[in-house]
Amino acid sequence: MTATIAIVGRPNVGKSTLFNRLVGKKLALVDDRPGVTRDRREGEASLGHLRFSVIDTAGLEEADENTLAARMRAQTETAIEQADVILFMIDARLGLTPMDQVFADLVRRSGKPVILLANKAEGNKGKDGVMESYSLGLGDPVPFSAEHGEGTSDLLEALMPYVADEPEEDGDDEELWADAPAALTDGEEEGDDPNKPLRVTIIGRPNAGKSTLVNRMIGQDRLLTGPEAGITRDTISVDWEWRSSPVRLFDTAGMRKRARIEEKLEKLSVADALRAIRYAEVVVVLLDSTIPFEKQDLTLVDLTEREGRCVVIGLNKWDLVADKQGLLAELKEKAHHLLAQVRGVEIVPLSGLAGEGIDRLMQAVFRAYGVWNRRVSTARINRWLEGVLSAHPPPAVAGRRIKIRYMTQAKARPPTFALFGNQLDHLPVSYTRYLVNNLRDAFELPGTPIRLHTRGGDNPFDKNKR
Numbered sequence: 001m002t003a004t005i006a007i008v009g010r011p012n013v014g015k016s017t018l019f020n021r022l023v024g025k026k027l028a029l030v031d032d033r034p035g036v037t038r039d040r041r042e043g044e045a046s047l048g049h050l051r052f053s054v055i056d057t058a059g060l061e062e063a064d065e066n067t068l069a070a071r072m073r074a075q076t077e078t079a080i081e082q083a084d085v086i087l088f089m090i091d092a093r094l095g096l097t098p099m100d101q102v103f104a105d106l107v108r109r110s111g112k113p114v115i116l117l118a119n120k121a122e123g124n125k126g127k128d129g130v131m132e133s134y135s136l137g138l139g140d141p142v143p144f145s146a147e148h149g150e151g152t153s154d155l156l157e158a159l160m161p162y163v164a165d166e167p168e169e170d171g172d173d174e175e176l177w178a179d180a181p182a183a184l185t186d187g188e189e190e191g192d193d194p195n196k197p198l199r200v201t202i203i204g205r206p207n208a209g210k211s212t213l214v215n216r217m218i219g220q221d222r223l224l225t226g227p228e229a230g231i232t233r234d235t236i237s238v239d240w241e242w243r244s245s246p247v248r249l250f251d252t253a254g255m256r257k258r259a260r261i262e263e264k265l266e267k268l269s270v271a272d273a274l275r276a277i278r279y280a281e282v283v284v285v286l287l288d289s290t291i292p293f294e295k296q297d298l299t300l301v302d303l304t305e306r307e308g309r310c311v312v313i314g315l316n317k318w319d320l321v322a323d324k325q326g327l328l329a330e331l332k333e334k335a336h337h338l339l340a341q342v343r344g345v346e347i348v349p350l351s352g353l354a355g356e357g358i359d360r361l362m363q364a365v366f367r368a369y370g371v372w373n374r375r376v377s378t379a380r381i382n383r384w385l386e387g388v389l390s391a392h393p394p395p396a397v398a399g400r401r402i403k404i405r406y407m408t409q410a411k412a413r414p415p416t417f418a419l420f421g422n423q424l425d426h427l428p429v430s431y432t433r434y435l436v437n438n439l440r441d442a443f444e445l446p447g448t449p450i451r452l453h454t455r456g457g458d459n460p461f462d463k464n465k466r
Contacts, residue, residue, distance in 0.1 A: 002044075002051060002052055002053050003052045003053070003084045003085060003162055003163045003164065004052065004053045004054075004055065004082055004083050004084050004085075005045075005052055005053070005054050005055070005083060005084065005085045005086070005087055005159070005162075005163075006054075006055040006057060006079040006080055006082070006083035006085075006086050006087065007019055007054065007055065007056055007057060007087045007089060008057050008060060008076055008079070008080060008086055008087070008088055008089070008103070008107060009059065009060065009088055009089035009090060009100075009103070010059050010060050010061065010090075010097065010099045010100060010103060011058075011059025011060075011061060012059065012091070013059070013089045013090060013091045013119055013120075014089060014091070014119040014120060014146040014147070015056055015057065015059070015089055016056050017146040017147055018087070018089070018117075018119070018144075018146035019041065019043065019045075019054060019056035021146055021149065022043075022045035022046070022047060022054050023043040023044065023045050023054065024045075024046065025043075027041065027043055027234075039058070039075060039211075039223055039224050039232065039234060039236050039251075040055050040056065040057050040058070040075050040076065040078070040079045041055070041056040041234055041236055042054070042055050042056075043056075047152065047155065047156050047159065048152075048153075048156045050156065050159055050160065050163045051163075052159075052163045055079045055082065055083065057075065057076040057079045058072040058073070058075055058076050059072075060073060060076055060099070060103045060106070061073060061099070068224075068226055068231065071224055071225075071226060072224060075224055077106075080106075080107065080110050080112065081110075083112060084112065084113070084162060085112065085113045085114075085115065085159070085162045085163075086107050086110065086112050086113070086114045086115070087115050087117050088103075088104065088107050088114050088115065088116050088117065088138060089117045089118075089119050090116070090117070090118055090119065090129065090133055090136075090141075091119060091120050091129065092118040092119060092120050092121040092125075092126035092127075092128075092129030092130050092133070092143065093120045093121075093125045093126050093129060094120075094129065095128060095129040095132050096129070096132050096133060096135065096136070100136065101136065104136040104137070104138055107138075108137070108138065113162055114138050114139070115139075115142060115155075115158045115159070116133060116136060116138040116139055116140070116141040116142065117141070117142050117144050117155065118130045118133050118141040118142065118143050118144060119144050119145065119146050120145060120146075120147075121143035121144055121145060121150070121151065122145040122147075122148055122150050126143065130143050142154045142155050142158050195246065196246070197239060197246035197247055197248040198245065198246070198247050198248070198281055198282065198365070198366070198369060199248050199250065199279060199280045199281045199282070200247055200248070200249050200250065200280060200281070200282045200283075200284060200365055201235075201249075201250040201252060201276045201277055201279070201280035201282075201283050201284070201309075202214065202249065202250065202251055202252060202283075202284045202286055202314075203252050203255060203273060203276075203277060203283060203284070203285055203286065203300055203304070204254060204255070204285060204286035204287065204288075204297075204300065204316075205254050205255065205256065205288070205294070205296050205297065205300075206253075206254025206255075206256060207254060207288070208254065208286045208287065208288050208316055209286060209288070209316040209317060209352045209353065210232065210251055210252065210254070210286050210352075211223040211224065211225045211231065211232055211251050212225045212352040212353055213286065213314070213316060213350070213352030213358075214238060214249050214251045214352075215352075216352050216353070216355045216358065217240060217242075217249065217358055218238055218240045218249070222236075222238055223236060223238075223251055232251060232252065232253045232254065232269075234253075234269070234272060235250055235251065235252045235253070235272045235273055235275070235276045236250070236251045237249065237250050238250075238251070242362045243362075245366070247362075250276045250279070250280065252272070252273035252276050253269035253270060253272065253273050255270050255273055255296070255300060256296065257295070257296055257299075274303075277303065277304055277307050277309060278307055278309075280309050281309065281310070281369060281372070281413075282309065282310050282311075282312060282365050282368055282369050282372070283304040283309045283310070283311055283312075284311075284312050284313075284314050284361065284365065285297065285300050285301050285304065285311060285312070285313050285314070286314045286316050287313060287314065287315050287316065288316060288317055289315045289316060289317045289318050289320065289321050289327070289349070290317055290320055290321070292315060292331055293331065293334055293335075293338060298338055298339070301313070301339055301341075301342060301345075302341065305341045305342050305449045306449075308413075308414045308449050308451070309372075309414075309449070310368040310369060310371065310372035310414065310447065310448045310449070311342050311345050311368065311447055311448075312345070312346050312348065312361065312364045312365050312368050312447070313335065313345055313346065313347045313348070314348050314350055314357075314361055315328075315331065315347060315348065315349045315350065316350055316351065316352055317351060317352075317353070318349040318350055318351050318356065318357065319351040319353070319354050319356065321349075324349065328347070328349060331347060332347055335347060341449070342447050342448070342449065343437065343440060343446065343447070344440065344445075344446025344447045345446065345447030346364040346367065346368060346446075346447055348360050348361045348364050368447055368448065371415075371444070371445055371446065371447065371448045372412070372413055372414055372415070372448050373412050373413055374412060374415060374443070374444075374445060375409055375412050375415075376409050376415075376443050378406075378407075378408045378409070380443075381407050381408060381409060381417070381443075382406050382407060382408075384438075384439075384442050384443075385404070385406065385407050388435065388438050389404060392434065394427060394428075394431050395428065395431065397423055397426040400423065402421065402422065402423045402424065402426060402427055403421050403422045403423070404419060404420075404421040404424070405420050405421045405422075406420050406421075407419045407420065408420075410453070414448055414449040414450065414451060415439075415445055415448060415449075415450050415451070416450075416451040416452075416453065417439065417450070417451065417452050417453070418453050418454075418455055419435070419452060419453065419454045419455065420454075420455045420456070421454075421456070422456065424454035424455070424456060425454065425456075427454060432452055435452060436450050436452055439452075
């Protein structure tokens with residue numbers, strides 16, 4: 001079993017910076033302001049020859065019950081319960097504060113082994129804080145600099161009694177942001193692996209209920225929720241199993257209109273969410289049923305389509321709707337007109353709070369994934385193309401008729417087709433749209449992005465041209 005290490009401490013002592021250094025990727029958002037981290041984030045870390053799991057937590061603060069700060073503290077206390085070892089961080093430059101004393105007592109009462117890490121100890125400014133930290137009664141402090149990596153060997157030595165030696169495996173396929181294959185960002189096809197989790201990213205406007213939905217799906221209060229809009233900042237991944245199929249869910253920060261985003265931290269959160277879309281295989285765009293299909297909702301669907309990811313629309317807070325049948329029919333009609341680029345996209349009513357419709361949502365997710373991976377034989381495509389061209393041939397350009405010779409599917413994920421012929425650079429957008437819509441209907445490709453590329457030259461399958 002891999003040891004689990006929780007990084008705890010008051011706000012702005014450098015926990016997320018240390019987390020990023022240990023996992024070797026910039027997974028956690030980092031900013032100068034305190035309290036950036038809210039949800040606990042888990043990752044696979046390494047230090048020298050040691051391999052372990054690490055949990056980044058929200059800064060410990062004293063707070064009144066039922067406040068956001070109190071719910072953040074509860075998340076941190078859960079991480080302490082899960083951990084085998086606690087890394088208790090202080091700011092050596094600032095020295096000890098009353099909060100450090102209070103929370104040192106908290107981690108001591110947990111009964112878990114505690115390593116005292118005096119962060120920001122580089123230079124002369126941190127020396128006094130390191131010496132002062134002895135008064136916490138947590139043993140010898142480890143002088144460290146998470147930003148510059150100073151003191152790494154001392155931290156390694158402190159962890160060795162608690163973390164078993166594990167040789168690094170060759171060909172490790174751990175899915176971290178920067179290690180994502182090119183297929184996940186440019187649509188290249190990837191081999192199917194039944195043991196590989198399906199990556200499902202959930203996006204939406206602030207307060208659409210994304211974190212509440214994920215919590216209900218996995219059956220635990222894993223993510224921080226509440227009535228406040230914009231609670232989620234980091235994109236958090238959670239592993240889950242639905243009907244024996246592995247799934248990796250990504251909860252993201254709510255995305256507002258670009259014109260309303262002013263703060264640097266919100267820009268970082270939105271950038272993290274956009275990266276989660278590129279990393280996904282299926283994207284669930286979660287709408288608030290009480291105010292559905294606002295302009296930002298349409299923008300998010302369009303963004304997902306442009307990234308080449310398959311889309312499912314979730315109508316959350318469905319339990320608050322009075323005329324359910326009437327509204328559903330109306331919204332499906334709206335989607336048909338407003339979302340022509342993903343025509344036929346599945347729309348699933350659900351309630352994350354009540355736990356209704358989750359099974360229907362996941363069925364739609366796996367159906368969308370199947371369509372996204374669909375391949376059509378060249379023979380079927382060209383039989384279809386012959387009929388389409390006979391019914392509606394392409395227009396003439398400057399007195400010369402555009403000649404379409406043949407079509408083939410270049411790849412899946414998303415379905416991408418190559419059209420060969422003469423003067424295809426002059427093919428009108430309206431005719432391209434006509435071909436795409438017919439492709440979607442003829443080969444049952446609802447709701448998925450379809451790419452159609454044009455190529456000049458002769459048909460290589462035409463024997464008379466050889």
